[in-house]
Amino acid sequence: MKILSIHKSPLFLKIVFVLAIFIMLFVSALTYRHMDSVTVSSEMVAHSYKVTIEIEQLYTTIKDLEIERRNYLLTKNKKLPTQINFSKLIIKHNIDYLKKITSDNPKQKKLIDTIEKLCLEKFKIVDYGLNNYSSFTQDELKENLLKGKKIMEQISFKINEMLAIENKLLESRDKKNDSLINFTPKFIYITLFVTIAIISLAFVKISRDLQELQTNNEILDLKNETNKLAEIVGKSGTWHLNLVTNEFTFSDNKFRLLGYEPEEFKPTLESYFEKFVHPEDLETLKQAAEKMIVEGHLPTIIYRVEKKNGETIFIKNIANSFVNTKNEKILIGTTTDVTEEIQTNKNLEDRNRELEANNKELQAFNYVASHDLQEPLRKIQTFISRLIDKEINSLSENGKQYLIKIKDSSERMRLLIDDLLQFSRTNKAEKVFVSTCLNELLENSKLELTQIIEDKKAIITSDSLPHLNVIPFQIQQLFTNLINNSLKYSKENIPPKIDIKVKKVEAKNEHKIPFNDKSKFYKITFTDNGIGFDPQYSERIFMLFNRLHNKDEYSGTGIGLAICKKIVDNHKGFIYADGKPNNGAKFTIYLPII
Amino acid sequence: MEKDYIHIILADDDEDDRLFFTDAFDELKMKTKVQTYNDGVELMNYLMAENAVLPNVLFLDLNMPKKNGIECLHEIKADKRFDDIAIAIYSTSSSEEHIEETFVNGANIYIKKPNDFNTLKKVLSDVVTINWQYHTSGLNKDNFLLRM
Numbered sequence: 001m002k003i004l005s006i007h008k009s010p011l012f013l014k015i016v017f018v019l020a021i022f023i024m025l026f027v028s029a030l031t032y033r034h035m036d037s038v039t040v041s042s043e044m045v046a047h048s049y050k051v052t053i054e055i056e057q058l059y060t061t062i063k064d065l066e067i068e069r070r071n072y073l074l075t076k077n078k079k080l081p082t083q084i085n086f087s088k089l090i091i092k093h094n095i096d097y098l099k100k101i102t103s104d105n106p107k108q109k110k111l112i113d114t115i116e117k118l119c120l121e122k123f124k125i126v127d128y129g130l131n132n133y134s135s136f137t138q139d140e141l142k143e144n145l146l147k148g149k150k151i152m153e154q155i156s157f158k159i160n161e162m163l164a165i166e167n168k169l170l171e172s173r174d175k176k177n178d179s180l181i182n183f184t185p186k187f188i189y190i191t192l193f194v195t196i197a198i199i200s201l202a203f204v205k206i207s208r209d210l211q212e213l214q215t216n217n218e219i220l221d222l223k224n225e226t227n228k229l230a231e232i233v234g235k236s237g238t239w240h241l242n243l244v245t246n247e248f249t250f251s252d253n254k255f256r257l258l259g260y261e262p263e264e265f266k267p268t269l270e271s272y273f274e275k276f277v278h279p280e281d282l283e284t285l286k287q288a289a290e291k292m293i294v295e296g297h298l299p300t301i302i303y304r305v306e307k308k309n310g311e312t313i314f315i316k317n318i319a320n321s322f323v324n325t326k327n328e329k330i331l332i333g334t335t336t337d338v339t340e341e342i343q344t345n346k347n348l349e350d351r352n353r354e355l356e357a358n359n360k361e362l363q364a365f366n367y368v369a370s371h372d373l374q375e376p377l378r379k380i381q382t383f384i385s386r387l388i389d390k391e392i393n394s395l396s397e398n399g400k401q402y403l404i405k406i407k408d409s410s411e412r413m414r415l416l417i418d419d420l421l422q423f424s425r426t427n428k429a430e431k432v433f434v435s436t437c438l439n440e441l442l443e444n445s446k447l448e449l450t451q452i453i454e455d456k457k458a459i460i461t462s463d464s465l466p467h468l469n470v471i472p473f474q475i476q477q478l479f480t481n482l483i484n485n486s487l488k489y490s491k492e493n494i495p496p497k498i499d500i501k502v503k504k505v506e507a508k509n510e511h512k513i514p515f516n517d518k519s520k521f522y523k524i525t526f527t528d529n530g531i532g533f534d535p536q537y538s539e540r541i542f543m544l545f546n547r548l549h550n551k552d553e554y555s556g557t558g559i560g561l562a563i564c565k566k567i568v569d570n571h572k573g574f575i576y577a578d579g580k581p582n583n584g585a586k587f588t589i590y591l592p593i594i
Numbered sequence: 595m596e597k598d599y600i601h602i603i604l605a606d607d608d609e610d611d612r613l614f615f616t617d618a619f620d621e622l623k624m625k626t627k628v629q630t631y632n633d634g635v636e637l638m639n640y641l642m643a644e645n646a647v648l649p650n651v652l653f654l655d656l657n658m659p660k661k662n663g664i665e666c667l668h669e670i671k672a673d674k675r676f677d678d679i680a681i682a683i684y685s686t687s688s689s690e691e692h693i694e695e696t697f698v699n700g701a702n703i704y705i706k707k708p709n710d711f712n713t714l715k716k717v718l719s720d721v722v723t724i725n726w727q728y729h730t731s732g733l734n735k736d737n738f739l740l741r742m
Contacts, residue, residue, distance in 0.1 A: 382708075389712070425690075
C-alpha cells in the first residue's frame with residue numbers, strides 16, 4: 001500500500017526524471033571520453049608515422065650528404081660544397097625537429113642525441129675532407145672516406161634502431177587505435193539503447209499515469225454529476241471560497257436554491273450577505289463567517305435567505321477548509337434548504353404543545369370523573385340505601401320495584417365510572433417499567449378478587465410465572481380483568497376453572513405475532529371453562545364499550561377487556577381471544593422479553 | 595383526663611356527607627362524641643385554640659374550600675401536640691396520587707367514602723375501634739387504603 005502510494009506520487013516521477021538525466025549525462029560523458037581517447041590514439045598513430053617519416057628523411061639526407069661528399073671528393077665539382085652545406089642544414093633541422101617530436105619518448109631521445117653526435121662527427125670529417133682534399137694523399141683520402149663510411153654505418157645502425165622502436169610503437173598504437181575504433185560503434189549503440197530504454201520507461205510510466213488520470217477524471221466527472229443530482233434531490237448546494245484570491249463560487253444547485261439559473265450572476269461574499277441573507281440573521285452570520293475565515297471551519301449554522309422571488313427559506317450551512325495544490329486555503333461549504341424540516345419541527349412542536357394541553361385537560365377530566373362525578377352518584381346511592389333500609393315498607397309494590405331499578409341503574413353507573421377511570425389511568429403517560437415477579441402480581445389480583453372467587457368457588461391454577469420488566473400495577477390490572485372476565489362469564493352452577501400457563505417463545509414460531517424475527521416473548525394463556533363466545537367476535541371484544549351480552553344477563557361495562565388491550569399495547573405485546581360458544585374462552589397474551 | 599368515649603372530629607365541606615357521618619354514628623350506638631367542621635380553616639382554628647380538647651380520631655376530607663385536607667395534614671403533622679391524633683383520610687377520590695401523598699405525609703388510614711349507608715356504618719365502626727398503635731406499627735402502602 002505504502003509502496004503503491006510512493007509509486008503513484010509525483011515525487012516518484014521527479015526522482016525517475018532526475019535519475020534518467022543523470023544516467024544520460026553519465027553515458028554521454030563516457031561517450032565523450034571514449035571519443036576523446038580515440039582521437040588521442042589516432043593522433044599517436046599519426047605521430048608515430050610522422051616520426052618514422054622524419055627518421056627516414058633524415059637517413060636519406062645523411063645518405064645524400066655522404067653521396068655528395070664522395071662525389072665532391074671524386075669529381076671536385078664546385079657546386080657540390082654548397083649542396084653539402086645545404087644538406088647539413090637540412091640534417092640539423094631534421095634532427096632538431098626529431099628531437100622536438102620525440103621528446104615524449106626518452107629512448108628515442110637518447111638515440112637521436114647519439115645520432116646528433118654522430119652527425120656532428122660526420123660533419124667534422126666531411127668538413128675536414130672538404131677543406132683539405134687538395135693536400136690529401138691517396139691514403140689520407142682513403143682514410144677520410146673510410147672514417148665517413150664507418151660513421152655512416154653507425155648512423156645507419158642507430159637510425160634502424162630508431163625505426164624499429166618507432167615501428168614497434170606504431171604497431172602497438174595501431175592495434176590500440178583499431179580496437180578503440182572498432183569499439184566506437186558498439187559504444188554508440190549501447191548509449192543509444194540505454195537512452196531508448198530510459199525514454200521508453202518514462203513513456204510507459206507517463207502514459208500509465210495519464211491513463212490513471214483519465215480514469216480518475218472519469219470517476220470525478222461521474223461523482224460530480226451524481227453530486228449535482230443529489231444536490232437537486234436533497235435541496236442542497238455547495239460553495240467554495242478561496243481565502244487567497246477571495247474567489248467565491250457556487251454549485252449549480254446553490255444558484256437554484258436562491259431562485260436563480262446556474263451562473264446567472266457572479267457571487268461575492270459581500271454581495272451574498274447584502275443581497276440574500278435575512279437582515280435579522282446577517283450579524284450572526286457575519287460573525288460566524290469571520291470566525292470561519294480565522295479558524296478554517298464553520299460549525300452548523302442555520303440562517304434565513306431571501307430568494308429571487310422574495311420567498312424566505314431557511315438554510316443550514318456547514319463548512320470546512322481545504323488546501324489546494326497552489327497552497328491556497330479554500331473553504332468548502334454545503335448548504336441545505338431546511339425550510340420544510342423547520343416547518344415540520346415547528347408543526348411538531350405545536351402539535352406537542354396541543355397534545356400536552358390535551359393531556360392536561362384529560363387529567364383534569366380524570367379528576368372531574370374521579371371526584372366530581374362520583375360524589376353526586378355516591379350520595380344518590382347512599383340515599384337509596386337509606387331509603388331501602390328505612391322506608392321500603394311504606395312504598396307500594398310498584399314503588400319498591402322502581403326503587404330497586406334506581407338502585408341497579410346507579411350501581412351500573414358506578415361501574416361505568418370506575419371502569420372509565422381505570423381505562424384513562426392506563427392511558428397515562430407515566431409508564432415506569434420495573435423488573436417484577438409476575439407471580440406476585442397474580443397473587444395480588446387473586447387477593448383483589450377474593451370475595452367473588454370464594455362466592456363462585458372458582459379454581460385457579462397457574463404455572464410459575466417469570467420475572468419481567470413491566471408496569472406492575474397495569475399487569476396486575478390485566479390479570480385482575482382477565483380473571484374477573486372469566487369469573488363473570490362462567491357457566492351457571494359449574495364452578496369456574498381458570499388455568500394459567502406460560503411459555504417462552506420466539507416471534508417467528510408464533511403465527512399470531514405479526515413479525516417474523518427472533519425476538520422473544522412470554523406467551524401467557526388464560527383458559528377457562530366458561531360460556532365462551534362466538535369466534536367472529538374475537539376482535540370486537542377488545543373494543544371499548546363492546547359487549548357481547550345483554551347487560552341484564554351479565555353485569556359488564558365493555559371496558560374491562562379494552563383496558564386489557566390497552567395494557568398489553570403499552571407493553572408492546574399482543575393479546576388474542578379464542579373461544580367457542582359454550583366451550584370456554586382462551587386469552588393469549590404475548591409480552592416481549594426486554 | 596381519661597375519657598370514657600371516643601372523641602371524633604370530621605372536617606368536610608359537604609353537608610350531606612356530614613349528615614351521613616353523624617347519622618351513622620348515631621345508629622352505631624357507640625360511646626362517641628362527634629364534632630364536624632365545614633372546612634380546613636374552621637378545623638385548624640379549633641385545634642390550634644388553647645385548651646382545645648383533641649380528638650382520638652380525625653376524619654379529613656381532601657377537597658375542601660379555603661384549606662384543603664392535605665394542608666391540614668401538613669399543619670397537624672408539623673405540631674407535636676397532635677402526635678396522638680389518628681388521622682383518617684375520608685375522600686370520594688381513590689386516586690393513586692392522593693393515596694400516595696397522604697400516606698407519605700403521615701395519615702394513618704385512607705377511606706374511600708362508601709356508596710352504601712350500611713357499608714359506611716361498618717367502615718366507621720371499624721376505624722374508630724382500630725388499635726391505632728398496632729395498626730400504625732405495621733402500616734404500609736398496601737394496608738393504608740381501607741378495603742371494604
